[in-house]
Amino acid sequence: MTSSVRHIPVMLKEVLENLSIQNKKTYVDATFGNGGYTEAILNSADCKVIAIDRDPSVIQRATELKEKYGNRFEFRAGTFGELSGLVKEDVDGVVFDIGVSSMQLDDGFRGFSFNKEAPLDMRMSLDGISAKDIVNNLSEEELADILYNYGEEKKSRQIAHKIILYRQTKEIETTTELAEIIYSVLPKKFGQIDPATRTFQAIRIAVNDELNQLKNGLEAATKIIKEEGRIVVVTFHSLEDRIVKNFFTGNTSKKVHVSKYNHDDVVCDDKLFSISSKAIIPTQKECGINPRARSAKLRYAIKKKGLK
Numbered sequence: 001m002t003s004s005v006r007h008i009p010v011m012l013k014e015v016l017e018n019l020s021i022q023n024k025k026t027y028v029d030a031t032f033g034n035g036g037y038t039e040a041i042l043n044s045a046d047c048k049v050i051a052i053d054r055d056p057s058v059i060q061r062a063t064e065l066k067e068k069y070g071n072r073f074e075f076r077a078g079t080f081g082e083l084s085g086l087v088k089e090d091v092d093g094v095v096f097d098i099g100v101s102s103m104q105l106d107d108g109f110r111g112f113s114f115n116k117e118a119p120l121d122m123r124m125s126l127d128g129i130s131a132k133d134i135v136n137n138l139s140e141e142e143l144a145d146i147l148y149n150y151g152e153e154k155k156s157r158q159i160a161h162k163i164i165l166y167r168q169t170k171e172i173e174t175t176t177e178l179a180e181i182i183y184s185v186l187p188k189k190f191g192q193i194d195p196a197t198r199t200f201q202a203i204r205i206a207v208n209d210e211l212n213q214l215k216n217g218l219e220a221a222t223k224i225i226k227e228e229g230r231i232v233v234v235t236f237h238s239l240e241d242r243i244v245k246n247f248f249t250g251n252t253s254k255k256v257h258v259s260k261y262n263h264d265d266v267v268c269d270d271k272l273f274s275i276s277s278k279a280i281i282p283t284q285k286e287c288g289i290n291p292r293a294r295s296a297k298l299r300y301a302i303k304k305k306g307l308k
């Protein structure tokens, strides 16, 4: 990895509180990154962490933590979409910190950022279909759908059309080439969010199949946690937060009001979780220190007793 930037863990205090870390328990950090959550969990109690990441460039950091924490720490390479294959043991909590790390964004060769000239890549795992494959091979309609569905980009059709026109002259090879195509539809305006943000987010989500990964990861986490085990998820945009919210509420008993004469709520109690009623957001202080935290939302769920 060429990056010198270190990732600052987002909402760390809230993650630790809501995972409810205890001695002799085992936790999964499904998005190891720079190991910020992992190290804090290991320092909070005499517990064990199994860490997962799909990015091979985190191995060096994982090796450092292995030397420091010995058999209290284990790193397993892979995607959290395949969590049930990677973690066979029952665990007490799983934490997800969804998205890219500051190291990935900053690395000049990864192609995640429109601010840095780099080959159009965006693959967290460093294998599979790249952003370059997507923008140069998909049809106009398929591209527009990706930009609309994953980036909520209102000008998706116009941007997709410009991509197709550009492709007739040459392949799109770099991040800055793609950004310039986007700016030809949506010019940059001082003080406003960069118009390439939504398109880059959409292509990154498509390259890494991020939304399916999240759905599969949540399903798998539900299976590997013990009763009273916890799932904590930090997300950074509304598409991800909606998936987490719907998954948790879909697995939670609802209070159903049955009669206008009987004010007792009837609770169906065969569901999996009790959950945080609202998303927890970072403090203003944290957002001031770490602007990346501004869009973060944390939700957690606790598996009910008596359910497998």
Ligand SMILES: C[S@@+](CC[C@H](N)C(=O)[O-])C[C@H]1O[C@@H](n2cnc3c(N)ncnc32)[C@H](O)[C@@H]1O
Residues within 6 Å of the ligand: 007, 008, 009, 010, 030, 031, 032, 033, 034, 035, 036, 037, 038, 052, 053, 054, 055, 058, 078, 079, 080, 081, 097, 098, 099, 100, 101, 102, 124, 213, 214
């Ligand atoms: C926001 S960073 C995590 C930072 C970490 N919490 C820390 O404090 O250092 C997200 C990490 O999750 C990894 N990741 C994203 N999606 C993944 C997936 N589906 N499976 C495994 N790892 C994934 C990324 O490669 C990245 O390293």
